[in-house]
Amino acid sequence: MSAFPQAGTLVAISLIVVIELGTESRLAVGWSVAGCTVVAIEIGVLAAKAGGGLALGYPALVLLVLIAGHNRRDYRIRAEQSAALLAQAELLRAEQRRVAVLDERARIAREIHDVLAHSLGALSVQIQVASALLTDKQDIDRAVAVLSEARRLTTDGLAETRRAVHALRSDIAPLGEELAAAAETHRQRHGVAVRLTVGGEASPLAPDQALPLFRTAQEALANAAKHAPAQPVEVTLTYEDDHVTLTVDNPLAAPGPRQAGERPQFATLDGGYGLTGMRERLMLLGGTLDAGAREGRWRVRAKVPR
Numbered sequence: 001m002s003a004f005p006q007a008g009t010l011v012a013i014s015l016i017v018v019i020e021l022g023t024e025s026r027l028a029v030g031w032s033v034a035g036c037t038v039v040a041i042e043i044g045v046l047a048a049k050a051g052g053g054l055a056l057g058y059p060a061l062v063l064l065v066l067i068a069g070h071n072r073r074d075y076r077i078r079a080e081q082s083a084a085l086l087a088q089a090e091l092l093r094a095e096q097r098r099v100a101v102l103d104e105r106a107r108i109a110r111e112i113h114d115v116l117a118h119s120l121g122a123l124s125v126q127i128q129v130a131s132a133l134l135t136d137k138q139d140i141d142r143a144v145a146v147l148s149e150a151r152r153l154t155t156d157g158l159a160e161t162r163r164a165v166h167a168l169r170s171d172i173a174p175l176g177e178e179l180a181a182a183a184e185t186h187r188q189r190h191g192v193a194v195r196l197t198v199g200g201e202a203s204p205l206a207p208d209q210a211l212p213l214f215r216t217a218q219e220a221l222a223n224a225a226k227h228a229p230a231q232p233v234e235v236t237l238t239y240e241d242d243h244v245t246l247t248v249d250n251p252l253a254a255p256g257p258r259q260a261g262e263r264p265q266f267a268t269l270d271g272g273y274g275l276t277g278m279r280e281r282l283m284l285l286g287g288t289l290d291a292g293a294r295e296g297r298w299r300v301r302a303k304v305p306r
Contacts, residue, residue: 107208110281112161114215117277119157122222126150149189175210175244176202176237179217183235186221193232194221200239209304212281213237213246216289219278220248220300228253228298241306243287248300252293278302 126149133143176198183194205213217235224233228250236247279289287304 110277111211111215114219114277114281115157115161118215118218118222119153119160123150123153123157125226126153174202175205175213178210178214179235179237179246182214182217182221183233186225186233190225190229192225192230195232195234197234197236198239199236202239203306205244205304205306209244209285209306212278212285212287213244213302213304216275216278216282216300216302217246217248219275220291223275223300224248224250224298239306243303243305246302249297251297275300 126146130143130146130150133139133146176196179198180196183196186192187194221233221235224231231251231253233248233250236245236249238245238247275289275291282289282302282304285304287302289300289302291298291300293299
């Protein structure tokens with residue numbers, strides 16, 4: 001009998017081994033082991049009957065077949081792993097889109113709330129003043145003037161709300177310009193001096209950084225007009241390497257006496273929903289807000305990382 005029939009048998013078994021190595025079941029592995037055993041026996045028989053060339057050629061053929069089967073299995077495993085990773089990536093992208101939508105809704109809600117709270121708070125003060133003028137002093141002329149101011153506040157509030165919605169959809173003006181406009185509005189409305197100082201190397205801020213600082217300045221100016229009327233206000237914006245700091249400072253209307261030996265403290269203010277809301281917004285950015293009395297002055301200081 002020539003070596004070629006045995007060679008055909010060997011090739012057939014080798015192909016079976018390739019196919020079975022491409023699967024993962026235990027039965028397939030068993031068939032692979034059995035096939036390899038038969039191949040080894042066949043090699044021994046052929047090596048005994050044939051010359052050295054066949055004895056070396058058959059093992060080389062089997063080795064190539066085994067390598068091909070192993071590569072086929074690795075390719076399939078990598079394909080399955082790639083498909084699983086793609087599915088996980090798609091799930092992650094879907095979750096990121098959902099979180100982005102929720103974050104945007106929360107940002108819009110905070111911004112609209114801040115605008116309305118500021119405008120309605122100022123409007124409420126004007127209405128209370130007008131009511132007191134009419135009921136206590138019967139001063140109709142001043143009451144009419146105050147109500148005119150209240151109407152202007154309403155108009156400004158609507159414009160500010162529209163402006164806030166627009167700012168949420170696009171970049172706002174540089175923070176220094178926004179603060180300058182707010183300072184000028186405060187000066188015209190209340191007849192007090194407002195000094196704005198910008199220090200450091202100014203650079204553009206993202207809207208989610210600039211807006212909380214701007215709203216903090218608005219809230220601090222409103223508090224100054226309410227609790228320390230006719231007092232000048234200083235607004236300072238400082239750009240530093242790793243953060244931006246906004247400070248609003250004004251004299252107290254009637255500074256209270258300090259106990260003997262008591263050192264001035266820069267205390268954190270927990271009262272006042274407006275500043276509390278500002279603090280919460282800044283904390284979401286990794287920033288801080290402090291407010292308190294120090295040496296006869298009231299200071300609000302907000303800081304956000306760059």
